[in-house]
Every structure is written in C-alpha cells, then in structure tokens.
Amino acid sequence: MSSEESLSWEFLKDVADALDSYRIRALIDAKQDILDTGIYDESQYEAILLQMFDQERLKYSLFNFFSNSSNNNFNTIKEFSTQNSIEVYHTLSLLDLLKNEKLVSVEELYDKIKSHEDDPDTLIFKDLSISITKEDISNLKPIYEPVKVIFDSKNCSGCGLCASICPVNCLHIYNGFGKIDEDKCIRCGLCYFVCPRTYLPVKVINMAQENTPEIKDYSNVGHFLEAYSARTKIKEISEICQDGGISSTCLHYLLEKNKIDFALGAKMSNTLWRPEPILLKNKEDILSTAGTKYVNNPNLQLLNQNELKNKKIAVVGVPCQMQAILKSEIYDIGLPSLNNIIYKIGIFCMESFSYESLLKICEKLNVDVNDAKKMDINKGKFFVYTKNGDELNVPIKEISHLAREDCEMCYDLTSESADISIGSIGSPSGWNTVLIRTEKGKILYNDLISNNLIESKPLEGVKPGLPLLQRIAGSKKNNCKKHINSRLEENKRVPNY
Ligand code: SF4
Ligand code: SF4
Ligand code: SF4
Numbered sequence: 046m047s048s049e050e051s052l053s054w055e056f057l058k059d060v061a062d063a064l065d066s067y068r069i070r071a072l073i074d075a076k077q078d079i080l081d082t083g084i085y086d087e088s089q090y091e092a093i094l095l096q097m098f099d100q101e102r103l104k105y106s107l108f109n110f111f112s113n114s115s116n117n118n119f120n121t122i123k124e125f126s127t128q129n130s131i132e133v134y135h136t137l138s139l140l141d142l143l144k145n146e147k148l149v150s151v152e153e154l155y156d157k158i159k160s161h162e163d164d165p166d167t168l169i170f171k172d173l174s175i176s177i178t179k180e181d182i183s184n185l186k187p188i189y190e191p192v193k194v195i196f197d198s199k200n201c202s203g204c205g206l207c208a209s210i211c212p213v214n215c216l217h218i219y220n221g222f223g224k225i226d227e228d229k230c231i232r233c234g235l236c237y238f239v240c241p242r243t244y245l246p247v248k249v250i251n252m253a254q255e256n257t258p259e260i261k262d263y264s265n266v267g268h269f270l271e272a273y274s275a276r277t278k279i280k281e282i283s284e285i286c287q288d289g290g291i292s293s294t295c296l297h298y299l300l301e302k303n304k305i306d307f308a309l310g311a312k313m314s315n316t317l318w319r320p321e322p323i324l325l326k327n328k329e330d331i332l333s334t335a336g337t338k339y340v341n342n343p344n345l346q347l348l349n350q351n352e353l354k355n356k357k358i359a360v361v362g363v364p365c366q367m368q369a370i371l372k373s374e375i376y377d378i379g380l381p382s383l384n385n386i387i388y389k390i391g392i393f394c395m396e397s398f399s400y401e402s403l404l405k406i407c408e409k410l411n412v413d414v415n416d417a418k419k420m421d422i423n424k425g426k427f428f429v430y431t432k433n434g435d436e437l438n439v440p441i442k443e444i445s446h447l448a449r450e451d452c453e454m455c456y457d458l459t460s461e462s463a464d465i466s467i468g469s470i471g472s473p474s475g476w477n478t479v480l481i482r483t484e485k486g487k488i489l490y491n492d493l494i495s496n497n498l499i500e501s502k503p504l505e506g507v508k509p510g511l512p513l514l515q516r517i518a519g520s521k522k523n524n525c526k527k528h529i530n531s532r533l534e535e536n537k538r539v540p541n542y
Contacts, residue, residue: 189234
C-alpha cells in the first residue's frame with residue numbers, strides 16, 4: 046500500500062469513528078425536531094453538525110495517532126498539531142476529551158524547584174506520559190448525558206449556557222437551578238459538551254489565553270498581560286457604581302463606538318436583590334446594572350435571543366460564565382450564538398448565594414432586604430449598607446455555609462477566562478483592580494485611556510495590590526481542592542478540571 050493510500054485509509058477510519066459517534070448520530074437523527082424548534086435554521090444546523098463532526102474526527106484521529114506509536118508524550122502532541130495545522134492547546138483540549146471519555150490516561154511530569162522559606166515550590170513542566178487505556182474503541186463511544194447529572198449532583202453553577210444552546214429548547218434555568226424536559230430532549234449531549242462543570246481543561250484555558258504552545262504552571266490569578274488599578278471618569282457611572290465602575294465604562298465605550306450591538310449583563314428584577322439577565326443596548330441600560338449582586342444569575346441563558354442573531358456581543362459575567370464561553374471557543378463547535386461574542390468582561394467572584402440564602406443573611410443582620418442599598422464582601426466580611434445610612438456586617442466564616450454548594454467547587458476568583466477581569470480586591474475603596482489577559486482586552490483598555498474615560502495606574506505601585514489578590518485567589522483554589530477531595534471521599538460527582 047502506498048503512503049497516500051495508507052493516509053487515505055487512516056482518514057476514512059477517523060471519519061468512520063466520528064460518524065459512529067453518539068453525539069453526531071443524535072444530531073443527524075433529530076434534524077427535523079431541531080428545525081421545527083426554530084432555535085437554529087437549516088444553515089446553522091448544518092454548520093454545527095459539520096463542526097461537531099470535524100472535532101469528533103480530529104479527536105479520534107488523535108486517538109489513532111497514539112495507537113500507532115509506542116511512546117506517547119508531549120512531543121507526540123506537538124507532532125499531531127503540526128501535521129493537522131492546529132494549535133498545540135487545541136490538541137491538548139482533544140486529549141482532555143479523550144481523558145474525560147476514559148480512552149487515555151495522562152500523567153503530567155514536573156520538576157520541583159525548592160523555594161525560599163514560606164513560598165510555595167515552583168513547578169517546571171517536564172513532559173506528559175500518555176497511555177491508551179483500551180485498544181479497541183468501537184464499543185467505548187461515550188453516550189453523552191444531558192446536564193441533568195450536573196443539576197442533580199449540585200455541580201451546576203447556573204451559568205445558563207446549556208439553556209441557550211440546546212437545539213430543541215428543552216432546558217431552562219430558574220433561580221440558579223436547571224430543569225430538563227426529558228420528553229423533548231434528543232440526547233445530543235451539546236449541553237454536556239459546553240458545560241464548565243462536566244469537564245474543563247483548566248491548563249488549556251490559560252494556554253489559550255496566552256496563545257502559547259508551552260505547558261506551564263500559572264499563578265493563582267491565571268495568565269495576564271498587565272495589571273492596573275482604575276476608576277471611571279464618567280460622572281453618571283461614578284455616582285452609582287460599586288467600586289471603580291470600569292466594567293460599566295467598558296460597555297459604555299463599546300456601545301457608543303458601535304464596537305458591539307448588545308451587551309449581556311444582570312440587573313435587579315422587580316424582586317429587589319434577585320437579579321435577572323438583561324440585554325443592554327444603551328447607557329440607561331448600563332446604569333440599571335450597576336452594583337454587585339450576590340445572587341446567582343444565568344446571564345448566558347439570553348444568548349439564544351432572536352434579536353442577537355448576527356449581532357456583536359460583549360458578555361459581562363462571573364468566572365464560571367467566562368469559563369463556559371472560553372471552553373466552547375476552544376472546542377470550536379460553531380454554535381452561532383457563541384460566535385457572536387466579541388468581548389468577555391469577567392468580574393471577580395468569591396461565592397454566590399441563592400436568593401433564599403441572601404434573605405437568611407439579611408435576617409441574621411436584622412435588616413429587611415428591601416432596605417438594603419448596597420452589598421459588598423471586603424476584608425473577610427459581608428457588608429450590607431442600608432438606605433438609612435447604616436453599615437452592617439457579618440464575618441464571611443459565619444455565612445459561608447449559606448453559599449451555593451457548587452461555588453465550593455469553584456477554583457477561579459478572578460475570571461481567568463475573560464479578556465479583561467475586573468474586581469475590587471487589591472485596590473483602595475472607589476477603585477477597581479483590572480487584569481488585562483488578552484490582546485483584545487489590552488486594546489479595549491488602552492482605548493478607555495486614550496478616550497479619557499478612566500484614570501489608571503499600574504497595580505504594582507498600589508496597596509494592597511497584587512500580593513493580596515494572589516493570596517485570596519490562592520485560598521479560593523485551596524478551598525476548592527479541599528471540597529473536591531472531600532466530595533470524592535463521599536463518592537460524590539465533581540467537575541473534571
Ligand atoms: S438537554 Fe442537552 S442533551 Fe438534551 S437536547 Fe438539550 S442540549 Fe441536547
Ligand atoms: S454549569 Fe452552566 S452549562 Fe453547566 S449545567 Fe449549569 S447552567 Fe448548564
Ligand atoms: S463562585 Fe464560581 S461558581 Fe460560584 S458564582 Fe462565582 S464564579 Fe460561579
């Protein structure tokens with residue numbers, strides 16, 4: 046057999062494996078149901094199917110590539126990437142899929158460099174050791190479960206993405222919890238695929254953010270290019286914002302300059318302190334979203350709105366929402382609503398509460414939730430500022446049992462998957478800490494400065510600055526590890542990070 050014939054045979058084998066994939070078959074079989082639902086038109090349906098097919102083919106091609114080699118390591122990943130003209134991190138994301146499907150096992154090998162005194166040891170990546178767990182994959186194709194398993198195991202963060210991409214619109218999130226109409230579900234597994242709480246390639250996320258082919262150990266705040274402390278110069282925003290007003294200023298600039306058509310955010314609903322998702326179109330809408338909300342809100346659920354079709358969108362959201370979007374970008378499955386997202390503006394998030402838990406916190410502080418004007422987490426305490434000017438607080442330790450259970454398994458404080466991350470930790474009162482993570486985020490931030498919309502100074506010269514942010518982000522990561530380990534001991538499901 047000539048090398049051309051052999052290549053063609055391998056290609057056909059990959060195609061056959063992909064066509065036999067449960068996920069692809071479910072999408073093909075349910076074509077009419079999908080078109081009848083109207084979330085996707087025929088050309089969008091075909092684009093999704095072809096993109097999913099291509100990703101499945103590449104995944105099985107990687108598996109077959111491993112099968113033809115006796116020693117699979119990081120060099121194998123690089124070779125496959127070069128042969129297929131894809132980024133190394135894309136191949137690593139496929140490796141994570143194979144790992145999640147238990148078709149391969151992967152060991153990461155690091156050299157440990159001893160650090161001085163109390164500093165943690167530095168880990169330098171050495172290599173990957175990849176083993177194929179089963180030689181014959183024909184009987185091992187995974188059946189993708191709907192994310193009901195994530196809801197039932199209390200892993201769901203309520204980000205809302207699954208509800209927006211479901212091709213038969215049978216999935217809804219309300220008050221942070223999801224529900225699936227089992228009669229309508231076509232078991233395509235798309236929701237499982239995009240969900241940040243099924244599996245999430247955390248290392249790949251940071252590599253994609255940095256656009257690097259090298260595996261590294263990242264700091265507690267993930268990859269970033271630059272760090273600043275900043276506050277808005279826009280009077281209407283500064284009068285109502287919680288801290289420095291930078292996320293509102295970003296949206297104001299992007300909408301005003303027509304760089305986006307819509308932004309997705311959260312505003313207070315008619316029930317005070319119970320937020321709801323909102324599509325922002327102008328400055329008035331932006332002003333309606335000011336202030337931190339501590340009740341979970343499924344912003345991403347709105348991504349399937351008809352008026353967003355072919356529009357440019359910015360999404361403002363918490364880390365689990367940024368993870369969901371970036372995960373889908375990395376797996377590149379061509380979902381139209383996700384292709385429209387131009388900017389990801391992440392906000393810092395320590396934890397969130399259900400509305401009912403928030404009422405319990407207010408009860409503990411002896412305040413009516415309707416009298417609360419502002420809420421804040423600062424210096425280890427939860428603060429409620431009332432309309433009468435009272436300042437009430439309770440140590441976080443005393444209310445952490447009221448936080449959502451899924452937040453205990455959240456490793457990300459600073460929205461590591463965003464283009465630009467904004468929060469208050471590290472900067473003085475009235476200012477925001479801003480981490481610029483991508484070139485797109487950098488251009489946006491520089492535009493705010495050159496348009497005289499913000500005051501900005503390097504975080505390096507600001508107290509308490511980056512060391513405090515790193516420390517708190519590190520303690521969130523440690524707590525996450527602890528909770529995940531204790532859930533594993535109890536045989537409970539955990540996200541596959
Ligand atoms: S609930 Fe999930 S598996 Fe079911 S149809 Fe919707 S996206 Fe597909
Ligand atoms: S974490 Fe997001 S994508 Fe996953 S099940 Fe919950 S709402 Fe859906
Ligand atoms: S703590 Fe994590 S999971 Fe919980 S709302 Fe914040 S970002 Fe989402």
